[in-house]
Amino acid sequence: MSIEEKVVIITGASSGIGEATARELGSKGAKVVLAARREDRLKLLQDSLKKDKIESSYKVVDVTSNEEMEQLAQFTLDQYGQIDAIVNNAGLMPLANLSKKKIDEWNTMIDVNIKGLLYGIGAVLPHMRERKSGHIINISSVAGHEVMPGGTVYCGTKFAVRAITEGLRKEEAAEGNNIRTTIISPGAVATELVEHITDLDAKQGADALYDIAIPPESIARAIAHAIGEPNDVATNEIIIRPTAQE
Numbered sequence: 001m002s003i004e005e006k007v008v009i010i011t012g013a014s015s016g017i018g019e020a021t022a023r024e025l026g027s028k029g030a031k032v033v034l035a036a037r038r039e040d041r042l043k044l045l046q047d048s049l050k051k052d053k054i055e056s057s058y059k060v061v062d063v064t065s066n067e068e069m070e071q072l073a074q075f076t077l078d079q080y081g082q083i084d085a086i087v088n089n090a091g092l093m094p095l096a097n098l099s100k101k102k103i104d105e106w107n108t109m110i111d112v113n114i115k116g117l118l119y120g121i122g123a124v125l126p127h128m129r130e131r132k133s134g135h136i137i138n139i140s141s142v143a144g145h146e147v148m149p150g151g152t153v154y155c156g157t158k159f160a161v162r163a164i165t166e167g168l169r170k171e172e173a174a175e176g177n178n179i180r181t182t183i184i185s186p187g188a189v190a191t192e193l194v195e196h197i198t199d200l201d202a203k204q205g206a207d208a209l210y211d212i213a214i215p216p217e218s219i220a221r222a223i224a225h226a227i228g229e230p231n232d233v234a235t236n237e238i239i240i241r242p243t244a245q246e
């Protein structure tokens, strides 16, 4: 089993990297379960996938709710009987210096980027451990490798994604559960991510960097590569930047 016939949950599937990943995996024969908050966008994507003969389902989910993430896993099992992989992709990047004290944005980033990802792992892990098979793909960032001014909290969340994924890898490998983990660390990718920056200084800096951004399909291909490897091969991390990104 490579990608074909695999059942893959994708959070943040309503735009950007999540949407591109659904198209890429679907085009390779995966059944994709689309999750995000904007139902209209999920429905549009499902209709478009259907035209390409790609099997998909969607569920409106806020990843900051553990209950909703558990329901997403159960929904997937009810639909398809198995979960082969989850792409914990939902995330937000409202950049601003700490001195701006945007406490609501700190809380949201921590809730979505860290807690949402943990709930995603927690929701699928029992099933994967029982099957002794599964793949957990977590979207970090180049910002999970280096801290940039204005990105202090965002970088903190993306460093956390890498720490959590590596801890998960070691725990599951030690118990022989055959669960693959992959950290995907993109550089600048042309999506809606920068649109949510409310701080004008940070927005100007991001807009300058995003001039060289690469399309989300570049990241989707890397995710497909990791999933498509044989089950005894874990691609533990991939960094993908625009060639021109310093």
Ligand code: NDP
Pocket: 011, 012, 013, 014, 015, 016, 017, 018, 035, 036, 037, 038, 039, 041, 061, 062, 063, 064, 089, 090, 091, 092, 093, 112, 139, 140, 141, 142, 185, 186, 187, 188, 189, 190, 191, 192, 193, 194, 216
């Ligand atoms: P987008 O803004 O296009 O996509 C973000 C997705 O996250 C949307 O589908 C959004 O859906 C979803 N989302 C946000 N909050 C929630 C929530 N509470 N519950 C469920 N879904 C939520 O940006 P990207 O595609 O760029 O971002 C995807 C991931 O890639 C993020 O984790 C981001 O940090 C990471 N990344 C992006 C980079 C880039 O340059 N674009 C670089 C490095 C990493 P909805 O609003 O419908 O809920």
